[in-house]
Amino acid sequence: MPYTQPALAPTAQHAPILPDDKARAAELWESVKGTALEDDFRRVSREHPDKDASRMHYLAFLADIEGLFAAPEADPWEASQPAPVTQPVLSAPQPEPTPEPEPQPTPAPTPAPEVQPDATPAPEASTPEEGAAEPEPVSDAQDAPSPIATLAAPVHSGLIAQLAGLLADGGELTFQLLRVGGDVTIGIFPKPHPGEAAPVPFMLTETPDWMDANLVTAMQGYAGARRDAFSVAQQAAQRQQAANKKAADKPVPTPAKAKTSVLTLKAAEGTTLKGTLGGKDVPLVVGKNDVPQGTLEIVATHPAFGEVKKTVATHANKEHDFTEQQGARVTVNVTPQSAALEATKGDTVIALHHGIEILLAPGTWVVNAQAAEHATANQTISVKAGKPQVIEMTLKEEQRLF
Known part of the structure; x- marks a missing residue:
């Protein structure tokens, strides 16, 4: 040794x-x-x-x-x-x-x-x-x-x-035994109990x-x-086993359902809506939507009115009308009322009807009116988003040839 x-x-x-x-x-x-x-x-x-x-x-x-x-x-x-x-x-x-x-x-x-x-x-x-x-x-x-x-x-x-x-x-x-001169040193080194740190050995030097x-x-x-150390380690192991059993027996809590709000959206027919909240996509439609509470970013896209954006806080029930951003409502009153009406903007042509409101995209439009036995009339209008307007047009009668 x-x-x-x-x-x-x-x-x-x-x-x-x-x-x-x-x-x-x-x-x-x-x-x-x-x-x-x-x-x-x-x-x-x-x-x-x-x-x-x-x-x-x-x-x-x-x-x-x-x-x-x-x-x-x-x-x-x-x-x-x-x-x-x-x-x-x-x-x-x-x-x-x-x-x-x-x-x-x-x-x-x-x-x-x-x-x-x-x-x-x-x-x-x-x-x-x-x-x-x-x-x-x-x-x-x-x-x-x-x-x-x-x-x-x-x-x-x-x-x-x-x-x-x-x-x-x-x-x-x-058990260790050493001899130095006339003395001997005895050392006892126990193996740790389960859950016990390195135990202190017993050392003694005498004749x-x-x-x-x-x-x-x-x-x-x-x-x-040593008996006390074993008792402490045993009690600690029993407490740990009891805690593990209690944790295993405890039912898994049901995650709380996220709070939602009702968001009602209005937009021109044919509009596509897309929402994003916290980096996650939120599906949206024209009408009522159940959306998570937070700050919702919405993009409304229309082939005629283009793309508009809106940020809405959804901590409470709300409504939003995209038509106010997409364009303006225009009403044309024409005499005679049977005249045919249309509005043109570049290659876009939209049919109009006497006294009926229609949504036009912002920009410059030309309204054309035609009626039998009446002269054709044209009127240029400027449409601004969110600002409705009423157009009055009167066609002149033409003299009959026979």
């Missing part, structure tokens, strides 16, 4: 006391207050006047307090050794064949004076019977941690159990002997922080 000189975290000897340590001490005090262990608790507290100097001193104080609740051999490496002690107990049934020891009393009377020094084996014969009661203290040592477990997780626990406590189901961590005695205790606060 390559050696790197990491920026080491402060050791427990110099690290500040964690809130979890204080909370553990308070929990233990509440459990003994008013009981026979209260005086022992106070005694242990007086034996550690410097417990607030550093986390290492405080953990030593906690370890002594924990000792009030468990047997002295509660250390994991010692508690795991009752197995060989129980072997004789399990084999205790072997001395049960008492028929063999029973013959011993019969020879005992004759060599009684000589057997007195050998009286020690007699108690040995009874030791299996007394030894049968020995499993009771063993079971007491095994049952001792149970009241501690009801308060909180034991401070003194196995290294593997402590490392497993850092992991969620399927979790992963990297190997100190590690053997105090590593598990020094890891207590870090293990609690």
